[in-house]
Amino acid sequence: MSQPGAALATGPTGLDLARPSAGVWPGLATVPRAPAKARIAEALFRRAVRSLPVRVVFPGGERIGAGGLDSPVMRVVRPEAFFHRLGTGSKIGFGESYMVGDWICTRPADLLTPFAAQLSTLIPPVLQRIGRRFAEARRPGAxxxxxxxxxxxxxxxxxxxxxxxxxxxxxxxxxxxxxxxxxxxxxxxxxxxxxxxxxxxxxxxxxxxxxxxxxxxxxxxxxxxxxxxxxxxxxxxxxxxxxxxxxxxxxxxxxxxxxxxxxxxxxxxxxxxxxxxxxxxxxxxxxxxxxxxxxxxxxxxxxxxxxxxxxxxxxxxxxxxxxxxxxxxxxxxxxxxxxxxxxxxxxxxxxxxxxxxxxxxxxxxxxxxxxxxxxxxxxxxxxxxxxxxxxxxxxxxxxxxxxxxxxxxxxxxxxxxxxxxx
The missing domain is CATH 3.40.50.150 (Vaccinia Virus protein VP39)
Incomplete structure (x- = not known):
């Protein structure tokens, strides 16, 4: 199989499409650059995680989260790439970061469960509305x-x-x-x-x-x-x-x-x-x-x-x-x-x-x-x-x-x- 940066696969509508069966991942190897959005994403992520029963570990040993020793651990391997992906599209970037190994976890379902339980309140409602209107991608008509x-x-x-x-x-x-x-x-x-x-x-x-x-x-x-x-x-x-x-x-x-x-x-x-x-x-x-x-x-x-x-x-x-x-x-x-x-x-x-x-x-x-x-x-x-x-x-x-x-x-x-x- 080819790597995340493989040549683009184009669908019948001309969209660049991921073709998992052929190892084609358009754009996935390129980390998006959006410094301002990345800073906002990092602040929101840290705010959200501090009350969740998980542990988030960064390079160098920094730890955040309210989880105890038996809580699932999210290890952020490449913080800069992670927050840039998250900032340019939280609904897509979080999963893409896992796909490429920006963060890892041995118990992903246990980790994602507390996030899912508070999905509608992790981000302040006013920011959700702003993001949905101006920042989040909409479904392609194709x-x-x-x-x-x-x-x-x-x-x-x-x-x-x-x-x-x-x-x-x-x-x-x-x-x-x-x-x-x-x-x-x-x-x-x-x-x-x-x-x-x-x-x-x-x-x-x-x-x-x-x-x-x-x-x-x-x-x-x-x-x-x-x-x-x-x-x-x-x-x-x-x-x-x-x-x-x-x-x-x-x-x-x-x-x-x-x-x-x-x-x-x-x-x-x-x-x-x-x-x-x-x-x-x-x-x-x-x-x-x-x-x-x-x-x-x-x-x-x-x-x-x-x-x-x-x-x-x-x-x-x-x-x-x-x-x-x-x-x-x-x-x-x-x-x-x-x-x-x-x-x-x-x-x-x-x-x-x-x-x-x-x-x-x-x-x-x-x-x-x-x-x-x-x-x-x-x-x-x-x-x-x-x-x-x-x-x-x-x-x-x-x-x-x-x-x-x-x-x-x-x-x-x-x-x-x-x-x-x-």
Missing amino acids: EANTLDGARENIHRHYDLSNDLFATFLDETMSYSAAWFADGSDDLVAAQRRKIDAVLDMAGVRSGMHVLEIGTGWGELAVRAAQRGARVTTMTLSSEQAHLAEERIAAAGVADRVQVLLRDYREAQGSYDAVVSVEMVEAVGVQYWPTYFAALDRLLRPAGRVGLQSITMPHDRMLVTQHDYTWISKYIFPGGVIPSVEAIEQNLRDHTGLRIVERRSLGPDYARTLAHWQRTFLSRRDEVAALGFDETFCRMWEFYLAYCEAGFRVGYLDVFQLSLQRR
């Missing part, structure tokens, strides 16, 4: 989820490599929140329990024709077919489609499952049930009305929808939905996490559907991510053998830790929702 844009956005994450995802996912290849039974830490059982629960919310049973929007690697389609249903499942990821078809055949249900490489907006037909697990987050605010209207259009009159969605508080969603963050730049381009209120509003305004049952799995997602993080770290050599460089590995570590922290403190949640017509 990453909007048009038909072509959605395919490109999905390709940049889900087509990285099936072998990569297999290194840290369990045998079900489920890439969404599990639902653990009381007293159990069995991830495979928890993933199957989650899938069965969302199928139950859609009322899936023998003889039905079920539409799945967002195939993943095929486990939900297999379990629906094992109930005796006929399944049409759609994805925009060619890598996922290929492996899903193999897994469906291996499960002996290929005669009951059809995998389509197709956008939800191109779906036709009428189905007894529609199921979609953690796909709405990739739709984008602009297309939420279209997505929910499609659920309504494709569902037969007496049918039900089983929907699983990551969510965030409505007030935070409203103020951050147009922000360009580290996650949107490197992990999920074009993605926006909705609130439950936003889902309800779109259902009310654009469909005849309503939520009739709901279940929160937020703490379960934190546990799921902890499983993935441990497995990824234990198999890091295998990831490297696939051709992914050190920058990628650090990026993926930060991604999993960042998400786990959000679910730990409730800044993020995930809901299973059963929808039916009003």
Whole structure:
């Protein structure tokens, strides 16, 4: 793999894009220069950290933070680079600094958890408003989820490599929140329990024709077919489609499952049930009305929808939905996490559907991510053998830790929702 300063990769819109699967990291090797912003960022960072239960250690031995000896330690290796990156874009620079090793931590999820718990108050509100208006980057219009844009956005994450995802996912290849039974830490059982629960919310049973929007690697389609249903499942990821078809055949249900490489907006037909697990987050605010209207259009009159969605508080969603963050730049381009209120509003305004049952799995997602993080770290050599460089590995570590922290403190949640017509 090439290093962070590798030649630029240009997307179909002309944007310079990170291409993690090819070791391409546009601009990452160059530390931005913004002395005034760096000084402000350092002052704000020191102010924020002094009350958090963490320890931040600088070269020379300076320590700040309110953490004790068992608290997570953040070691700032290159303070000048760290504060310049933070000053030129706090929502992106903090993660980029971890990717290049400006700071290191052996327990990143534990470190990020107290930051996540006070995310809305770490920076004074007036400075947040000023930063959002004048300093923070806005989502590039080129990453909007048009038909072509959605395919490109999905390709940049889900087509990285099936072998990569297999290194840290369990045998079900489920890439969404599990639902653990009381007293159990069995991830495979928890993933199957989650899938069965969302199928139950859609009322899936023998003889039905079920539409799945967002195939993943095929486990939900297999379990629906094992109930005796006929399944049409759609994805925009060619890598996922290929492996899903193999897994469906291996499960002996290929005669009951059809995998389509197709956008939800191109779906036709009428189905007894529609199921979609953690796909709405990739739709984008602009297309939420279209997505929910499609659920309504494709569902037969007496049918039900089983929907699983990551969510965030409505007030935070409203103020951050147009922000360009580290996650949107490197992990999920074009993605926006909705609130439950936003889902309800779109259902009310654009469909005849309503939520009739709901279940929160937020703490379960934190546990799921902890499983993935441990497995990824234990198999890091295998990831490297696939051709992914050190920058990628650090990026993926930060991604999993960042998400786990959000679910730990409730800044993020995930809901299973059963929808039916009003």
